[in-house]
Amino acid sequence: HVTRRADYTPPEWRVPDIALDFDLAPEATRVRATLSVERNAGHGPLRLDGAGQTLLSVKVDGLAVNDWTIENDALVLPLAGGAHVVETEVEIAPDRNTQLMGLYASGGILCTQCEAEGFRRITYFPDRPDVLSRYSVRMTADKARYPVLLANGDPVAQGDLDDGRHWAEWNDPFPKPCYLFALVAGDLACNSGSFVTQSGRTVQLGIWVRAADLAKTHHALEALKTSMAWDERVYGREYDLDVFNIVAVDDFNFGAMENKGLNVFNSRYILADPDTATDYDFDAIAAVVAHEYFHNWSGNRVTCRDWFQLSLKEGFTVYRDQGFSADQGSAAVKRIEDVRGLRAAQFPEDAGPLAHPIRPDEYQEISNFYTATIYNKGAEVIRMLATMLGAQAFRAGTDLYFERFDGTAATCEDFVASLEEASGIDLTQFRRWYSQAGTPRVKAQLSHETAGGRAVLTLSQTVPPTPGQPVKAPMVLPLRLKLFGADTGRALSDERLVLLEDDVAEIAFETVTERPVLSINRGFSAPVVIETDRSAADLAFLSAHDDDPFARYEAMQQLMLDTLVAAASGMHADQAAVIAAIETTLDNSALDPAFIAEAVLLPSESFVGDQMAVVDPDAIFRAREALRREIGRALEPKWRAAYAQAAATGGYVYSPDAKGLRRMKTVALGYIAASGAADAGALAFAQFEAADNMTDRQGALTTLASSDAAERVAALDIFYNRYSDNALVLDKWFQAQALAQRDDTLAAVEDLARHRDFTLANPNRARSLVGAFSVNQRAFNAADGAGYRFVADQLIALDKLNPQTAAKLLPPLGRWRRYDAARAALMRAELERILATPGLSKDMFEQASKSLAQ
Ligand code: ARG
Ligand code: ZN
Numbered sequence: 001h002v003t004r005r006a007d008y009t010p011p012e013w014r015v016p017d018i019a020l021d022f023d024l025a026p027e028a029t030r031v032r033a034t035l036s037v038e039r040n041a042g043h044g045p046l047r048l049d050g051a052g053q054t055l056l057s058v059k060v061d062g063l064a065v066n067d068w069t070i071e072n073d074a075l076v077l078p079l080a081g082g083a084h085v086v087e088t089e090v091e092i093a094p095d096r097n098t099q100l101m102g103l104y105a106s107g108g109i110l111c112t113q114c115e116a117e118g119f120r121r122i123t124y125f126p127d128r129p130d131v132l133s134r135y136s137v138r139m140t141a142d143k144a145r146y147p148v149l150l151a152n153g154d155p156v157a158q159g160d161l162d163d164g165r166h167w168a169e170w171n172d173p174f175p176k177p178c179y180l181f182a183l184v185a186g187d188l189a190c191n192s193g194s195f196v197t198q199s200g201r202t203v204q205l206g207i208w209v210r211a212a213d214l215a216k217t218h219h220a221l222e223a224l225k226t227s228m229a230w231d232e233r234v235y236g237r238e239y240d241l242d243v244f245n246i247v248a249v250d251d252f253n254f255g256a257m258e259n260k261g262l263n264v265f266n267s268r269y270i271l272a273d274p275d276t277a278t279d280y281d282f283d284a285i286a287a288v289v290a291h292e293y294f295h296n297w298s299g300n301r302v303t304c305r306d307w308f309q310l311s312l313k314e315g316f317t318v319y320r321d322q323g324f325s326a327d328q329g330s331a332a333v334k335r336i337e338d339v340r341g342l343r344a345a346q347f348p349e350d351a352g353p354l355a356h357p358i359r360p361d362e363y364q365e366i367s368n369f370y371t372a373t374i375y376n377k378g379a380e381v382i383r384m385l386a387t388m389l390g391a392q393a394f395r396a397g398t399d400l401y402f403e404r405f406d407g408t409a410a411t412c413e414d415f416v417a418s419l420e421e422a423s424g425i426d427l428t429q430f431r432r433w434y435s436q437a438g439t440p441r442v443k444a445q446l447s448h449e450t451a452g453g454r455a456v457l458t459l460s461q462t463v464p465p466t467p468g469q470p471v472k473a474p475m476v477l478p479l480r481l482k483l484f485g486a487d488t489g490r491a492l493s494d495e496r497l498v499l500l501e502d503d504v505a506e507i508a509f510e511t512v513t514e515r516p517v518l519s520i521n522r523g524f525s526a527p528v529v530i531e532t533d534r535s536a537a538d539l540a541f542l543s544a545h546d547d548d549p550f551a552r553y554e555a556m557q558q559l560m561l562d563t564l565v566a567a568a569s570g571m572h573a574d575q576a577a578v579i580a581a582i583e584t585t586l587d588n589s590a591l592d593p594a595f596i597a598e599a600v601l602l603p604s605e606s607f608v609g610d611q612m613a614v615v616d617p618d619a620i621f622r623a624r625e626a627l628r629r630e631i632g633r634a635l636e637p638k639w640r641a642a643y644a645q646a647a648a649t650g651g652y653v654y655s656p657d658a659k660g661l662r663r664m665k666t667v668a669l670g671y672i673a674a675s676g677a678a679d680a681g682a683l684a685f686a687q688f689e690a691a692d693n694m695t696d697r698q699g700a701l702t703t704l705a706s707s708d709a710a711e712r713v714a715a716l717d718i719f720y721n722r723y724s725d726n727a728l729v730l731d732k733w734f735q736a737q738a739l740a741q742r743d744d745t746l747a748a749v750e751d752l753a754r755h756r757d758f759t760l761a762n763p764n765r766a767r768s769l770v771g772a773f774s775v776n777q778r779a780f781n782a783a784d785g786a787g788y789r790f791v792a793d794q795l796i797a798l799d800k801l802n803p804q805t806a807a808k809l810l811p812p813l814g815r816w817r818r819y820d821a822a823r824a825a826l827m828r829a830e831l832e833r834i835l836a837t838p839g840l841s842k843d844m845f846e847q848a849s850k851s852l853a854q
Helices: 210-217 219-236 280-294 307-328 333-351 372-389 391-405 412-423 431-436 536-547 549-568 577-589 593-597 604-609 617-634 636-647 656-674 681-690 693-704 713-722 727-738 745-754 763-774 786-801 805-807 811-818 821-835 842-853
Strands: 014-023 029-039 047-048 052-059 067-073 074-077 083-092 102-106 107-111 131-141 148-151 154-160 167-176 183-186 189-196 202-209 243-249 262-266 441-449 454-462 477-486 496-500 505-509 516-520 529-531
Touching: 074 617, 074 842, 083 786, 102 477, 107 243, 107 262, 107 713, 131 148, 131 183, 148 167, 148 842, 154 577, 167 763, 183 262, 189 210, 189 219, 189 693, 202 210, 202 219, 202 307, 210 219, 219 243, 219 280, 219 307, 219 391, 243 280, 243 549, 243 656, 243 745, 262 280, 280 307, 280 656, 280 693, 307 333, 307 412, 307 431, 333 549, 333 593, 333 604, 372 391, 391 412, 391 842, 412 431, 412 617, 412 656, 412 713, 441 477, 441 536, 477 536, 496 505, 505 536, 516 549, 516 681, 536 549, 536 593, 549 577, 549 593, 549 604, 549 617, 577 593, 577 617, 577 636, 593 727, 617 786, 636 713, 656 693, 681 693, 681 713, 693 727, 713 727, 713 805, 727 745, 727 763, 745 763, 745 786, 763 786, 763 805, 786 811, 805 842, 811 842, 821 842
Parallel strands: 014 131, 202 243, 243 262, 441 529
Antiparallel strands: 014 029, 029 083, 047 074, 052 083, 067 074, 102 107, 107 183, 131 167, 148 183, 154 167, 189 202, 441 454, 454 505, 477 496, 477 516
């Protein structure tokens, strides 16, 4: 069954108010729902979505009725007239809910996840985001097991019953769609704080976790306060309830959820202390806390009309959280990380069988569309708008959008139209970013006549065909560019913002008195692939002289990429140019260590593969290892000096500078190990043992995990024993082995899948082994297909428990077009086997069938 954007019709019935009464118990929870319904359009019956519950009774206007029917799991009630009160009572079983959608149990906590279509698994309701209701919620539960009862909005009343049970009532005054409903019941401790808003209201903040985890909530609470202040300052957005609660649970399908006033988080995005969380984890926690908090405006106060508009809230909110993170430390490093993430996850999606525009036209299962395209490309589209409008007009546009659509369910078009109106800039053609999939490619050619001092830049764009979209129209591409003099290293022009709107354009530069070198797509101003004929020398020059940090990084990456692609294709590869450029970067004391660490890292094996007509995983691995070894050897004294310098900085602190030095330390360690130095294993093991923080310890562990060092096994064992009772850290242990660059990785991963600590029931654990392994390009693509078979086996098993998480892990198997015929046949065979599995979920069916389509 396919749902189409073009088929949208307004809801026939509104539900202005709903009262929910939960009698909570893990094995059987009773839910009584009282809906006030009003006709909105049409003449049809009232249709309430449902899934999996046992219906106990239905009343209309206080009287029991039995003229209802169940159609496709929906409760259909023939209702005459314009307004009624409908009451239903159902029973559900949270402890048997392995899908983790609706009301479920996680480690003794009862919690909910409703986005996108989980509310229908709790009670009968029009489960669509354009039906907005005021919620009042009453919960009753055993007081010893569930001493804390939370829901959206503000607490109203609570009390004890004489049978050991107690109750609480919560009220949310803001009308919301049902996907933002949440409740939590559990034995939870609270790290509480407060925030005074710009208008002087005091908000009570609470981070709720198991008592044993309370000491790990400080960072999240601070990040929440920083986010609240940031959204006031940067977007003028103030919080609107008296309380804001966050609950962390261990079993969660994705990162976190922005339920109104009651965010529910995957515990990996809340819990942190230096001993168990890396710098990366700390940064991700702040980013996700900010993301969910920012949704209070971009998502909750203004929500989505239908799920095709998902990027309206997700793309914009990712853009907002990226801006927040950029302001907490090095904006340049943050941009590099975000672009690396986009290229790793979104570019392959856009180039494969699951490609879709940021505003899709159809879906079978909406859960499959929580993608890097909707989120990360969506954020890039908002970033381009901000670039084109400038900061002031962009802010005027977002102000207009929030004011005009507050309290409503809006569309992507509403957002663009607000920006257009506030800025006076015509965005007609820009709207193609919402409708066309595929990563545009831009060819840039620079010619120069020394005599006239004139340089001409010829730009041309193509947008590749994607499924269902064979022919594309040209996009609006905002390209920040600048010329530098090859002889003097001086800037030959100011930075220009060029809007490439046609297939081809020529841009002239005057008074270009020396040979110019092109710096283009600075800051990654457009999410495109740039093809230039810049020589290795010019790229090395830019990597040393460009004044845009991203462009410096990019020049170095391009230089490395050209070298690796050539080597993997059996052509001559100029290792010396790469080594010299790295050396220049290492020697530049004006650069921030965090930036240097990013700049000197080689592109991933998969990114190298993405540049090749046919991916050759073994050749790429060999070429990359050979280059790593040469970089390690040629610059060994520098790596050792950089290592010693970074290591000599004293005890652990979490600050941008300290993070940069830790990053540099592990990058240097990696190159020392790559050089083949005899003491590399001992050095890594010493770092592992002496570490006073998880960043250093994990850095050493992952270095050892890919090595043949004698210390490898000991480090893995020590790590396991030390953290065997900490699920989040054990995930790192599984992941390090799944990502290891070794010949025996597949065998090790097969063993790990039988390890007593492995379970598919926990999404983090499943991802740490199966997800990590399937991005290990060489191991996953073993020529005999054993890697494919392993992943397919796991996904078939996982689909029976948790289709949503299983389907998310399928795309690597869909990349068969990128490989040689033998591998492609093996991958296709696994996709066929998945499709032939009896009882396959619609989530998996959609992903697998689309992946096979020719
Ligand atoms: N809205 C949540 C967030 O981005 C994620 C919800 C994901 N839902 C899903 N069905 N995959 O913050
Ligand atoms: Zn989000």
